Each structure stands twice: as structure tokens, then as C-alpha cells.
Amino acid sequence: MSERKEVYVLGHRNPDTDSICSAIAYADVKNKENDGNHYVAARAGQISSETSYVLQRFGMRQPTYVNNIGTRVRDMEIRKIPGINEGISMKKAWSMMAEMNAVTLPIVDANNVLDGIITINDIATSYMENQDSTMIAKAKTPYCNILETLEAKMLVGDPDAVFEHGNVVIAVANPDVMENYIEKDDMVITGNRYESQLSAIESGAGCILVCLGAEVSRSIQKLARDNNCAVLTTPLDTYTVAHRISQCMPVKAFMRTKDLVTFTPSDYTDAIKDTMQNTRIRDFPVIDKNGKYVGMISRRNLLGIRKRSVILVDHNERSQAVENIENAEILEIIDHHRIGSLETMAPVYFRNEPVGCTATIIYSIYKEKGFEVPPQIAGLLCSAILSDTLMFRSPTCTMLDRAAAEALSAIAGIDCQSFGIEMFTAGSNLKDKTPEEIFYQDYKKFEFGDVTFGVGQINSMSGSELDELERRLRPYLEKSCREHGLSMMFFMLTNIIEESTRLMCYGESADMLVEDAFGRAPKAGTIWLKGVVSRKKQLIPAFIDAISKEAGGGV
Structure with missing residues (x-):
């Protein structure tokens, strides 16, 4: 089943009574046809005192305000990549990217507010350039990350603690020599040699990592506990542990938090296009007005963007149309003016009649389709005709306009002459306007x-x-x-x-x-x-x- 499309029925930029009333009425016609789309009456500018009076008189709301019909970020395919916590390991972030075929992950706090991003390039760079043996501590790496990344078990210590002091040292030398290069709080990667484990603890190590799943004696565990030294055991060999240890670091150590390029769902795509193309980052977070993370978009999403659909009433001039009309999908045009400068990409339904008011054409469409005109809408259409024809005084007025107004006034329960005077009097009250x-x-x-x-x-x-x-x-x-x-x-x-x-x-x-x-x-x-x-x-x-x-x- 195809997705239900929203279509705006829209008049010109400085809408008069005909433009507004015809948009409301034609949206009603199109929704009565029930073709699967949802038609919304809209306006491209502020309404006049006259139109405001007409809408209030017949109990109708102002149409939706649309001053730019261009596509917005919300019209793009926003990828719902889940936000991650700043504490997860680089390895887990890398794995998530591989699973989701993503190159950027958003980092959010407990309230889903965007804190930063990390890209696949950030992870690769951190891995290639990380030659500092103190980096694990500087990154304040949680032991839970080390346990997960190294498939390890903690025999002594608190899994929720953080390794934040010391170097990472591989114990390959003789125990007597180890005493010379192991410093207080270091993390020592070692094997199953009792002497090496003992030497590391006695030298003040903060953690020993025992490889190849070797047993750790009770005496070593007790000594480690007495000296506040964590003990972890992993089935991995020394090389693999040394290879993976930097992947334990939390993403917060490398995430980008400054000068982030973000967009909101209401941003226009033509306004963000240059920014996206001139930035090396491929994916961009979308956040709401409160800074909360919504999803991710990329440059490729611009290619498949859905144009916003529109039906134009009471105009067919590009200079009078809503801004960005050239980037919209025009489905129909209903008008009574001269043929103007608008061009469409595909054939459209274009109805243009030499009458005094678009509302007259809309009334004809109601009759042709056999739809009953609701009294409120009849009042709107009659008001539009009276306004555009200056109560039948304008040379644009035709017999069709007069006949339509009389029929509509009967449905609405108004008298054309007296109501017309009321409407124009209300509309000419301009003392409070600039x-x-x-x-x-x-x-x-x-x-x-x-x-x-x-x-x-x-x-x-x-x-x-x-x-x-x-x-x-x-x-x-x-x-x-x-x-x-x-x-x-x-x-x-x-x-x-x-x-x-x-x-x-x-x-x-x-x-x-x-x-x-x-x-x-x-x-x-x-x-x-x-x-x-x-x-x-x-x-x-x-x-x-x-x-x-x-x-x-x-x-």
C-alpha cells in the first residue's frame, strides 16, 4: 500500500478573500474524492481584515501558513540510528557501525540530548596514532569495557571502577628486571608465571591482566586484594590483548563535541545543501528544538528526497507563487487570470476560466462532481465572489459569477447585498494597520x-x-x-x-x-x-x- 501523501492547496503570496476561500473549498472537494491523499488548505501570506471577518463569520479557521514550499529535512529519509552512551568502548562502537552499515554514531546523554558524534575515521585514527602507554588511563577507561573487549573475567576488583592512573605494560622480562619498569598503578599484561604476577603486585601495579585463561592462585588473588590490585583473566593471548587494549577506551575520549554540524527537521534542504557538500563529514545529526537527537541524514539522502505536493488556486504566475515553487510538485492549477509564467515538470490538470472569481469555478466543480456544498463553505465561496467582483460592479463579473453567488447565498443563508456591505466595511477598517x-x-x-x-x-x-x-x-x-x-x-x-x-x-x-x-x-x-x-x-x-x-x- 502506497504512503498517504499530504498535498497543500495554496493561493498566492498576498492572499485575498478569493485565494483563501477557494483553497479551503477545493481542499474539501479533493478530500471528498478520497483518492488516498490528504489535502490541506494553506496560505502563503497574512490574511486581510476582510478575509478574517469572512472566516470568523462562517466559523472557519485560518488555513495553515506555508511561506516556503521547498522540501525540509523532515521530508528526507531520516535514518534512525540509535544514540550511544559516551562510555561504551571504541570496539563496541566499531561493531555497531558494521552491523548498521553506518560511518557515524551520535552520542547522547540520559535524556537523549546530543553530546557529540564519533566517526569511523575517528576510531581508525585513534587506533593508528595511539602510541601512548598512558592513553588507557587518560581516557578513564571503565573496567567493564576492558572485560567486554577482552572477553575477560574479573577475579579481584570492582567491574564498575575506572582505570585512570598508570601505564599499560607487557611483562615479558625476568621478574627481577620487571621491578625496574613497573610503576605504581600500572596495568600489567602477563602470563601464567607466578613470579611475574607476584612481582607486578609487589611493584604497586593497579591491575594485572592474565592471558590464555591461566589459573590465578588464591594466594595471588589475596595478595592483590590486600594491595588494591585488580585481577583479570582472559582467554586471549598476549598479542591479541595488546592489539585490543586500546579498543577498550570509551568513545568520549575521541568523540567530536565542538563545531558540530547539526540540522533540525524544519530546516529547508536548499539552505543546508551547500553546508553538507562542503563538509568532510558524511552523516549529520538531526536534533529537535530542545537539542534532543532525532536521527541521521547524509548527502545521499538529498538525491531521493520527496518533493512537497501542491495544488495552486487563484494564480499561475511564478512571481506570485509561494517561495520555492520551482522545487515543488504541482499537481493542479485552478485559476481565472491570464496564463502566466509558471512551468511544470510534468503535465498537470489546469482549469482556467474567464470568470470574475476562482470561487465560481470551485462551485462549478462541486456541482459537476455531485458534492453537496456545506453551508459554511458556501458562505466562503459567496464572500469570495462578492469580493472579487466588487458586489457585481467589476467588469470581470460574469453571469456565471452572479448565478453562483446567488445559489451559494441561499445555501449559506445570507443576502448578497447586505452581507457584501458588511464584509467590505469590515475589510476597510485599516486604522490599526501599518x-x-x-x-x-x-x-x-x-x-x-x-x-x-x-x-x-x-x-x-x-x-x-x-x-x-x-x-x-x-x-x-x-x-x-x-x-x-x-x-x-x-x-x-x-x-x-x-x-x-x-x-x-x-x-x-x-x-x-x-x-x-x-x-x-x-x-x-x-x-x-x-x-x-x-x-x-x-x-x-x-x-x-x-x-x-x-x-x-x-x-
Whole structure:
């Protein structure tokens, strides 16, 4: 059975009421189809006062906020390599790596918080470069590690104790000579010779390691106990013991704890890609926000990463889409605007109709599929149509929009005219918003050849409110144009009742473009356009036509 995929249904970056409501409704349609995927309504930006009012009016939550559709670490295959304790032996760590086909092990504390990592190169380096006979003590090696690594038994001493003083010495000389090089607390590797064992204890050894499983007499054990000397016996020969002894050291002696490269599940893969490729370590720990270990990822995991799936509503322009859309898997597009600049890797279901609102198309889909429209969603779709068509005053409004709104209003139990006034009144209450919040409440960027500009729009039923908005937004027009690196910036202050727009302009060629498009030049950066209320059907087409004529030499 294939894994259930999560698919976001998403509008444009600065969502209006249509963008939000259509996303919620189309997610409902897709989930009703029950194709095995889970569809989630999402938003790519902050919602406006108007949209907030609509959602509250019909008891619906805001869609999930997704400002970047790029893949994250959580979308990668995170390998659940278990974390290890810093006290385990190097040999055990090496064996675990071999069993799990891993080259890096995470080291965690008792609360699963990441303390460090150890790599196969760290272990190999420690083995090849460890020529210091005091290293076992410096590493504070637990006797339990020595017992495990050397397959040994402890005849005298505490298995939980730590060997932390002295050298490691192999007793191959005559007992008389041994007294000259065995020092206090040394670990002495010896055979079954009673004299050698006795000489080591009398010289102050801290531990004797008896090889080849030789018997250790009771008298030696008693003497060792009286002199606080541990006694271990192993079936291994002297060479093997000498070979393995450095493998007893705990990983904490060689683990990496500084400048660790770690990632969190929410990190975007495009942001971590360079870091992974420019670091010699092959595997990287993933930790949560509390520092707790989650798993491991490697560079090869980037190759098989699952793209996030998305359905776009109310737009098909790359400049208006959520960030990183080029790295997402687009499954469908439902829109009512001109065909834009988005490209897909594979064929997709693309439904684009010349109506005044995406919600009108969504309503048609409900009817075509025989799905009942829930009253709350009917209220959302009706609100979207009233908003996009300016209560049927916009030239974008069609008979299909009007018929859909009337049918939906009946399901939702509202009156189009009175509810529309309520909605626009709530939406134009902008006193507590900053110029930036107002400016981006309904803002879109457009690209035509070498010309790139932005257009924002605010609808109001009050001329005096538009006067105040023009005063507040004028300084921000220049600031926004500069910050975005655009050649021109425009803002439509649309009066719904008068069916007109004050167009604010900024940019070196802005006045010329407006004059070419409408036959009159702005005065003091503003022009009044009677009968112009639609950005999509009136302003943008006029600009495109003017830009095309200029590019074609006036043809």
C-alpha cells in the first residue's frame, strides 16, 4: 500500500478573500474524492481584515501558513540510528557501525540530548596514532569495557571502577628486571608465571591482566586484594590483548563535541545543501528544538528526497507563487487570470476560466462532481465572489459569477447585498494597520519582458477613508519599490460605490506608462480613473498593451 501523501492547496503570496476561500473549498472537494491523499488548505501570506471577518463569520479557521514550499529535512529519509552512551568502548562502537552499515554514531546523554558524534575515521585514527602507554588511563577507561573487549573475567576488583592512573605494560622480562619498569598503578599484561604476577603486585601495579585463561592462585588473588590490585583473566593471548587494549577506551575520549554540524527537521534542504557538500563529514545529526537527537541524514539522502505536493488556486504566475515553487510538485492549477509564467515538470490538470472569481469555478466543480456544498463553505465561496467582483460592479463579473453567488447565498443563508456591505466595511477598517500591512494586503508582482512592477489594491466604500489611505501610503510606495528592486510601483485606491480608482504611481517610467495606457498623465503621482475598478481586467491589460506598443516601436 502506497504512503498517504499530504498535498497543500495554496493561493498566492498576498492572499485575498478569493485565494483563501477557494483553497479551503477545493481542499474539501479533493478530500471528498478520497483518492488516498490528504489535502490541506494553506496560505502563503497574512490574511486581510476582510478575509478574517469572512472566516470568523462562517466559523472557519485560518488555513495553515506555508511561506516556503521547498522540501525540509523532515521530508528526507531520516535514518534512525540509535544514540550511544559516551562510555561504551571504541570496539563496541566499531561493531555497531558494521552491523548498521553506518560511518557515524551520535552520542547522547540520559535524556537523549546530543553530546557529540564519533566517526569511523575517528576510531581508525585513534587506533593508528595511539602510541601512548598512558592513553588507557587518560581516557578513564571503565573496567567493564576492558572485560567486554577482552572477553575477560574479573577475579579481584570492582567491574564498575575506572582505570585512570598508570601505564599499560607487557611483562615479558625476568621478574627481577620487571621491578625496574613497573610503576605504581600500572596495568600489567602477563602470563601464567607466578613470579611475574607476584612481582607486578609487589611493584604497586593497579591491575594485572592474565592471558590464555591461566589459573590465578588464591594466594595471588589475596595478595592483590590486600594491595588494591585488580585481577583479570582472559582467554586471549598476549598479542591479541595488546592489539585490543586500546579498543577498550570509551568513545568520549575521541568523540567530536565542538563545531558540530547539526540540522533540525524544519530546516529547508536548499539552505543546508551547500553546508553538507562542503563538509568532510558524511552523516549529520538531526536534533529537535530542545537539542534532543532525532536521527541521521547524509548527502545521499538529498538525491531521493520527496518533493512537497501542491495544488495552486487563484494564480499561475511564478512571481506570485509561494517561495520555492520551482522545487515543488504541482499537481493542479485552478485559476481565472491570464496564463502566466509558471512551468511544470510534468503535465498537470489546469482549469482556467474567464470568470470574475476562482470561487465560481470551485462551485462549478462541486456541482459537476455531485458534492453537496456545506453551508459554511458556501458562505466562503459567496464572500469570495462578492469580493472579487466588487458586489457585481467589476467588469470581470460574469453571469456565471452572479448565478453562483446567488445559489451559494441561499445555501449559506445570507443576502448578497447586505452581507457584501458588511464584509467590505469590515475589510476597510485599516486604522490599526501599518502602511506595510495595508500595502501588502492585496499586492501582486508582474513581469512583462524586461519590465517588472508591482500593483497593490485596496477597496473601500468611503471616499474619506481613501483620502486618509493615500496620505499614509504615499511614503511607502517609494520604499517598497526600492526594497524590491522594481522599476515601477502602483497602488489602486478603489471606491466601490463610485466605481472608480485613484491610481498612485512611483518610478522613473511610471507616469509615461500610465499616460500611454490611459491617455492622461498623473498629477503629483496620482491619477483618477473613472470606471476602472479591476486590476486584472482593466489596469493590467492596459499596461501590457502600452508596454507591447513601446517595445514594438508603436505598432
